[in-house]
Amino acid sequence: MRRRKSDDPIHHALTIFGDAWSLLIVRDLMFHEARTWSDFASAEEGIATNVLADRLSRLQAHGLIRLERTLAGRSYRLTHKGLALLPLMLELMAWSEKYDRHSSVDRALVRRFRKDRERVLYEHRARLLGVRGSPASAGTSRRP
């Protein structure tokens, strides 16, 4: 069982986003078009403002999100590193779909994810990266 704490890959990942609030922020960026402080603050789970500030700056420090300052104000975006959590988030969703009958999960999405995983990942990546064009080109233009 002994292993060096800092070396363990799962421990490493969890140090960065291993709490519910961080993952809920990533979820909101990924699936709910959240961009601004008030988008995150208005999520139904009701995150406290000090916790929100802490998690946003931690996610930023670890390079999962970046802050853009525009005329309209501060806006957060997922970086490629943050975007790389997409398969994990979809697995979370699929797990809930299977084991929580009361969940409002998008069952059609989960079904497609199970059946045609790469296509669904491609479509969501394209959406999040703001890539134009048809998902039909997935085979040749897939982004890392």
Added chain:
Amino acid sequence: MRRRKSDDPIHHALTIFGDAWSLLIVRDLMFHEARTWSDFASAEEGIATNVLADRLSRLQAHGLIRLERTLAGRSYRLTHKGLALLPLMLELMAWSEKYDRHSSVDRALVRRFRKDRERVLYEHRARLLGVRGSPASAGTSRRP
């Protein structure tokens, strides 16, 4: 952004195991052959005994692990519901492999997971379920 808290699939999953300690316990059951209280307590991360007791009973209450009482003492095992977190844990590992160069992650495993996902999932499920036989039969005898 508004949605009912209890209904969101990701929030649901995170209520159950959305803290680092719970996921580290699942990791130890999955990849480090941890079974007993002292196995978990001796993990390098140094979980406090009250936290360990709380997370074990929470994971048990949600049906992710079960407690077996044998002559040798109390032993924990993943249930099918807990085992279903395997893809998620491997995604966590793959994410760390990509973004943490200091990680002690098993790079050969991650490479195989990326290349032949179903086979790797099958092999780990078979190991965790104590299934005998060759992974070559993955195509016909895959467990749910």
